[in-house]
Amino acid sequence: MTFRQFAFKNVTRNKRLYAAYFLSSMFTVMVFFTFAIFAYHPALTGDEMDSYVTQGMNISGGIIYVFSFFFILYSMSSFLQSRKKEFGLLIIQGMTIKQIRLMVFLENMLIGFFATVGGILLGLVFAKGILMVAENVLVIENKLNFYIPMEAIILSFVSFIILFFVISLFVSYVLRSKKLTELIRGDKQSKGEPKANIWLTILAVILIGGGYTVALLVRGVGVFIAMLPVIIVVSIGTYLFFTQLSVFIIRQLKKRDTFYWKKTNMILFSDLSFRMKDNARTFFMVAMVSTVAFSAIGTLYGFQTFLTEGIKLVNPNTFTYQADDSKRTEDIDFITSTIKDENMEADQEEMVLRYYPLEDKNVIIAKESDYNRFAELIGDDKIEVGEGNIRVIKFGDEGLLYTMDTDTSEVITLTSGETLKKNETIIESKALPAMYHYYVVSDRDYEKLGDPEDERYFSAWQVTQGKERVIGAAEKITEKVSPYYFTSVDLNVYEINKGYAPIMFVGLFIGIVFFVSAGSFLYFRLYTDLDTDKRKFHAISKMGLTSKELKKVLSRQTAILFFTPLIVALIHGAIALNALANMFNYNLAKESIIVLSVFSGIQIIYYVIVRFFYTKQIKQVL
Amino acid sequence: MISKGDLAMLQVKQVSKVYEGKLAYRALTDINLTIDTGEFVGIMGPSGSGKTTLLNMIATIDEPTTGEVLINGNNPHRLRKDDLAKFRRNELGFVFQEFNLLHTLTVEENIVLPLTLDGTKVKIMKQKAKQIAEKLGITDIMKKHTYEISGGQAQRAAVARAMIHSPKLLLADEPTGNLDSKSSKDVMGMLESINKNDHTTMMLVTHDPQAASYCDRVVFIRDGKFYSEIHRGDSRQTFFQKIIDTLSLLGGDDHDFPSVRV
Ligand SMILES: Nc1ncnc2c1ncn2[C@@H]1O[C@H](COP(=O)(O)OP(=O)(O)O)[C@@H](O)[C@H]1O
Numbered sequence: 001m002t003f004r005q006f007a008f009k010n011v012t013r014n015k016r017l018y019a020a021y022f023l024s025s026m027f028t029v030m031v032f033f034t035f036a037i038f039a040y041h042p043a044l045t046g047d048e049m050d051s052y053v054t055q056g057m058n059i060s061g062g063i064i065y066v067f068s069f070f071f072i073l074y075s076m077s078s079f080l081q082s083r084k085k086e087f088g089l090l091i092i093q094g095m096t097i098k099q100i101r102l103m104v105f106l107e108n109m110l111i112g113f114f115a116t117v118g119g120i121l122l123g124l125v126f127a128k129g130i131l132m133v134a135e136n137v138l139v140i141e142n143k144l145n146f147y148i149p150m151e152a153i154i155l156s157f158v159s160f161i162i163l164f165f166v167i168s169l170f171v172s173y174v175l176r177s178k179k180l181t182e183l184i185r186g187d188k189q190s191k192g193e194p195k196a197n198i199w200l201t202i203l204a205v206i207l208i209g210g211g212y213t214v215a216l217l218v219r220g221v222g223v224f225i226a227m228l229p230v231i232i233v234v235s236i237g238t239y240l241f242f243t244q245l246s247v248f249i250i251r252q253l254k255k256r257d258t259f260y261w262k263k264t265n266m267i268l269f270s271d272l273s274f275r276m277k278d279n280a281r282t283f284f285m286v287a288m289v290s291t292v293a294f295s296a297i298g299t300l301y302g303f304q305t306f307l308t309e310g311i312k313l314v315n316p317n318t319f320t321y322q323a324d325d326s327k328r329t330e331d332i333d334f335i336t337s338t339i340k341d342e343n344m345e346a347d348q349e350e351m352v353l354r355y356y357p358l359e360d361k362n363v364i365i366a367k368e369s370d371y372n373r374f375a376e377l378i379g380d381d382k383i384e385v386g387e388g389n390i391r392v393i394k395f396g397d398e399g400l401l402y403t404m405d406t407d408t409s410e411v412i413t414l415t416s417g418e419t420l421k422k423n424e425t426i427i428e429s430k431a432l433p434a435m436y437h438y439y440v441v442s443d444r445d446y447e448k449l450g451d452p453e454d455e456r457y458f459s460a461w462q463v464t465q466g467k468e469r470v471i472g473a474a475e476k477i478t479e480k481v482s483p484y485y486f487t488s489v490d491l492n493v494y495e496i497n498k499g500y501a502p503i504m505f506v507g508l509f510i511g512i513v514f515f516v517s518a519g520s521f522l523y524f525r526l527y528t529d530l531d532t533d534k535r536k537f538h539a540i541s542k543m544g545l546t547s548k549e550l551k552k553v554l555s556r557q558t559a560i561l562f563f564t565p566l567i568v569a570l571i572h573g574a575i576a577l578n579a580l581a582n583m584f585n586y587n588l589a590k591e592s593i594i595v596l597s598v599f600s601g602i603q604i605i606y607y608v609i610v611r612f613f614y615t616k617q618i619k620q621v622l
Numbered sequence: 623m624i625s626k627g628d629l630a631m632l633q634v635k636q637v638s639k640v641y642e643g644k645l646a647y648r649a650l651t652d653i654n655l656t657i658d659t660g661e662f663v664g665i666m667g668p669s670g671s672g673k674t675t676l677l678n679m680i681a682t683i684d685e686p687t688t689g690e691v692l693i694n695g696n697n698p699h700r701l702r703k704d705d706l707a708k709f710r711r712n713e714l715g716f717v718f719q720e721f722n723l724l725h726t727l728t729v730e731e732n733i734v735l736p737l738t739l740d741g742t743k744v745k746i747m748k749q750k751a752k753q754i755a756e757k758l759g760i761t762d763i764m765k766k767h768t769y770e771i772s773g774g775q776a777q778r779a780a781v782a783r784a785m786i787h788s789p790k791l792l793l794a795d796e797p798t799g800n801l802d803s804k805s806s807k808d809v810m811g812m813l814e815s816i817n818k819n820d821h822t823t824m825m826l827v828t829h830d831p832q833a834a835s836y837c838d839r840v841v842f843i844r845d846g847k848f849y850s851e852i853h854r855g856d857s858r859q860t861f862f863q864k865i866i867d868t869l870s871l872l873g874g875d876d877h878d879f880p881s882v883r884v
């Protein structure tokens with residue numbers, strides 16, 4: 001048997017041991033490949049997509065590749081960790097460290113090669129489905145047909161063969177020749193229990209607390225300036241949190257015998273404290289990667305709703321038309337006939353908007369009957385304005401650019417010499433198209449207002465039937481009528497979504513890749529401890545451990561592993577999204593909650609699955 | 623009048639064990655064994671003769687294919703799985719060759735572990751741990767971790783753990799298998815004194831004649847069948863010699879038995 005044959009047999013015979021590592025490598029290749037299929041799709045690379053989208057795709061592909069590199073590096077080193085004992089035995093048998101390095105290198109190249117090929121094949125199988133999903137998410141008109149992605153195949157193959165080559169070389173080179181006794185003991189934890197440094201523990205609290213405080217307090221551009229320092233400070237704080245503070249907390253818990261010696265706590269926490277140093281690094285990575293995923297997706301999603309909701313908010317009508325020129329009768333006729341042609345029914349109101357110079361700007365003053373017609377159209381209450389009165393109507397919420405003028409002392413003088421006074425109670429309605437606020441007066445007073453500064457014709461439609469054809473109709477209308485005069489909310493929202501979809505898709509894709517790999521980190525962590533756990537529970541079960549108690553310990557152990565980093569990431573993510581919301585001055589609460597709950601939900605499902613299999617594995621040895 | 627059955631802590635009746643698998647293997651055939659309350663019984667036999675199989679059957683770790691095991695008149699194999707676990711940790715004590723101590727726990731924590739599972743009060747646990755440590759002479763290693771103590775100390779800690787809840791029946795599988803002769807003597811002496819002072823019933827599986835000579839009675843099995851039994855008289859030395867003689871008659875795997883040391 002030549003040495004190469006030995007290395008080859010070593011892999012093929014230890015299938016189970018290699019499976020986890022192989023699968024995660026293959027998964028990584030598949031992710032990259034799928035992305036490449038998508039990015040190189042003829043329908044997307046043509047002139048259909050702007051060059052910035054192509055650019056974005058390239059950058060995203062780069063991010064995935066770099067991330068794959070670190071992910072595989074991590075997977076590989078934790079895989080090698082779990083084989084320490086095997087190396088020890090080989091060294092005792094007289095293998096030199098050089099031979100072991102060669103073996104590790106050959107093994108990894110072998111696994112890497114098959115993972116690359118397997119990942120590409122698997123990607124091809126899923127390609128059709130993924131293109132279909134992309135088609136729907138992307139709002140692309142021309143179909144994303146399945147194609148033979150030669151470019152993607154070559155790119156993925158070459159990239160990953162290089163990647164595996166570099167990593168295998170690197171890993172086998174740094175494979176340290178640990179003391180033989182240490183290697184043979186393998187996972188036997190003779191390192192002793194990790195201890196926390198009190199100063200670093202305090203520093204962890206200060207760094208995280210300080211970072212959070214700054215992130216919550218800054219506003220506007222301050223967020224942008226504070227972003228990088230806060231990220232760095234919180235990252236260091238998080239690392240210390242997992243390496244120091246957690247150890248400190250567990251130690252404190254362990255000191256309290258009434259807690260520690262209660263039921264299964266001892267089994268759970270003794271292990272936790274011993275594993276915390278190993279767990280800490282995983283926790284840190286998972287927490288950071290998840291935070292990035294949350295923040296990226298939360299921001300993208302939040303920004304999208306920020307744009308679309310903004311438009312929906314200021315346009316309560318299906319269609320509106322505003323113009324001051326003579327073409328308008330022609331335009332209106334065309335709009336009305338299109339509505340008819342599309343078999344839709346709509347309520348329509350029209351009026352002339354009069355602008356008067358007040359408070360240094362032109363403000364609409366409308367008469368009660370006009371206002372009421374338009375209010376009714378959008379379902380707002382009618383109002384009654386007594387003579388001599390002005391009703392102040394604000395168009396929307398006050399914001400960064402605008403605060404309501406609450407000064408009610410100003411009066412309007414009519415041509416008759418009488419004066420009108422502002423009513424103190426301000427109501428809100430989007431019945432008329434104003435920037436900030438407008439006034440409504442009684443029909444009689446309206447006649448005596450005098451000449452306006454400006455006049456505009458305004459018409460609004462509220463479609464009552466055939467709503468599903470609104471976008472089609474709007475597209476037809478905009479072919480003839482200038483979008484400068486004609487507004488359709490649905491069409492605007494549709495167009496924003498369409499432009500935004502590729503970014504959203506790529507963001508989602510990367511976010512999900514990050515999140516799934518975070519899950520894999522946890523799986524690896526658990527897998528490394530599986531043998532130790534099997535031995536441990538085997539020993540305890542001989543003493544008498546009910547299956548309920550076993551389940552409880554394992555549930556809690558897995559839960560701590562899965563949810564500690566998740567909770568940290570959720571808090572980080574919430575703070576980050578809050579800071580972003582402060583930057584845009586737009587409330588992202590709803591979007592944040594949706595994104596964070598979806599991720600939590602996925603994590604819970606993942607937890608339940610992993611726990612099931614882990615418990616099953618452990619139970620096998622009892 | 624008390625019949626022998628009333629005194630019995632353990633009754634093994636016509637127990638056979640067949641390991642199913644690609645090749646079914648009959649490890650035990652029609653074993654009958656009664657151990658009285660307070661008795662200290664050794665089980666000997668060559669490697670592969672079925673000693674561990676028998677002990678596992680009694681320890682409720684495994685189930686007999688036919689026949690029944692009664693502990694204190696009850697058949698624990700009839701219990702539901704979880705009740706069985708509780709039965710095991712309340713009524714039985716175990717000592718194994720490979721100590722089975724958890725290395726993430728200190729010696730003291732290892733010793734009280736069975737009690738923590740039962741939700742005993744911390745104060746009581748501390749008390750019991752202290753008592754047993756004094757009795758077994760391991761007070762000064764109580765705060766140490768298991769990787770900081772010797773094999774002999776580890777086995778004594780394991781015995782302490784097996785004894786902490788005052789089990790009715792203590793089962794030991796090759797407890798001296800990993801120990802040097804000095805430590806073996808310490809551990810066996812300790813088991814003997816527990817047996818004499820606390821009247822704990824004990825069953826010891828071993829192939830070390832030195833260890834077996836601490837028993838009241840030694841039962842020999844070969845190829846999964848009962849072979850013979852001998853009782854200890856007054857002198858351990860003569861008993862030891864008798865054991866050696868029986869073993870040489872028994873034959874089997876020679877290197878399984880250490881050369882005679884007196
Ligand atoms: N789980 C098992 N499955 C199949 N055969 C077993 C199993 N455990 C033990 N045996 C076989 O039963 C026989 C008795 O084993 P054991 O009771 O361990 O012997 P020992 O007397 O050395 O303790 C051996 O031949 C062994 O190979």
Ligand SMILES: [Mg+2]
Pocket residue numbers: 673674675
């Ligand atoms: Mg055995």
